[in-house]
Amino acid sequence: MAILADADYGALRDAIYRKGAGKEELKALPTLPNKVILRAIFQAIEDNVQASRAPIKAAMDAAAGFALSPMLARKFYAAYVTVKGA
Amino acid sequence: MATHRIDILGAGILPDSGVFFDRIGNQITAAVSPSIGDLLAMVIANVAADQGFKGNFLVPKNYVGAPKIVLRAILDGAPGAADIAAIGLRKRAVANNGVADGTFDAEEIASATIGTNGSGHSDEDELELSITLTAGQYAVDNMVYYYFYLDDSVATYAGNLLVTGVYFEYADA
Numbered sequence: 001m002a003i004l005a006d007a008d009y010g011a012l013r014d015a016i017y018r019k020g021a022g023k024e025e026l027k028a029l030p031t032l033p034n035k036v037i038l039r040a041i042f043q044a045i046e047d048n049v050q051a052s053r054a055p056i057k058a059a060m061d062a063a064a065g066f067a068l069s070p071m072l073a074r075k076f077y078a079a080y081v082t083v084k085g086a
Numbered sequence: 087m088a089t090h091r092i093d094i095l096g097a098g099i100l101p102d103s104g105v106f107f108d109r110i111g112n113q114i115t116a117a118v119s120p121s122i123g124d125l126l127a128m129v130i131a132n133v134a135a136d137q138g139f140k141g142n143f144l145v146p147k148n149y150v151g152a153p154k155i156v157l158r159a160i161l162d163g164a165p166g167a168a169d170i171a172a173i174g175l176r177k178r179a180v181a182n183n184g185v186a187d188g189t190f191d192a193e194e195i196a197s198a199t200i201g202t203n204g205s206g207h208s209d210e211d212e213l214e215l216s217i218t219l220t221a222g223q224y225a226v227d228n229m230v231y232y233y234f235y236l237d238d239s240v241a242t243y244a245g246n247l248l249v250t251g252v253y254f255e256y257a258d259a
Contacts, residue, residue: 010133013244014104017131019112027209031201032163034242035132
């Protein structure tokens with residue numbers, strides 16, 4: 001668990017904002033979460049990475065300020081694993 | 087006096103790491119061809135650091151003043167109500183026989199609230215943003231070496247900007 005560095009956030013944002021990796025789900029939201037919220041969602045994963053699935057999802061929802069769809073939550077987690085490792 | 091815009095996206099531009107050219111149709115679900123999906127754009131996003139490209143252009147012979155840098159791009163992602171898009175420019179303008187090397191001048195930036203609290207832009211809308219530059223720093227036939235970027239210090243919008251043009255605007259006599 002650590003505070004995500006700017007470079008981490010940049011790589012994580014790029015990892016999820018790609019077709020097939022989460023972009024469709026993000027663009028389907030009424031508004032795209034801003035930079036602060038995206039970063040907070042990834043930070044929630046980082047902070048709970050050793051927890052089980054439900055607490056991670058709850059932390060992500062809290063960071064987002066709304067309930068992420070299961071698919072979008074999975075794609076955030078997949079982007080996290082891609083950049084930071086499992 | 088007339089106002090002119092010249093395209094400064096020349097062949098010699100160098101994108102930052104993470105900035106790339108792509109078919110717009112690879113980034114958005116575009117309308118049936120022919121449409122903007124068939125065109126090329128430079129994909130730039132705000133990723134917790136300034137991100138853009140470096141290049142150069144020559145100040146035209148009929149330049150008199152009122153310089154601006156103008157961005158034209160397509161938004162890829164619906165901005166939140168208060169989301170801000172921001173751009174910046176650092177440059178070094180050099181006359182013939184001038185010293186070309188040197189750290190670029192301090193940044194000049196522009197920003198705008200692009201969501202419903204401001205200009206009311208939506209996903210995949212055309213966006214124009216312009217930076218008003220310092221007139222006295224440019225002269226006819228100056229070579230302007232520059233770094234143009236999305237300015238991280240102000241921006242909150244997290245979507246891509248699909249950049250289709252960056253222009254030097256100026257007034258003639």
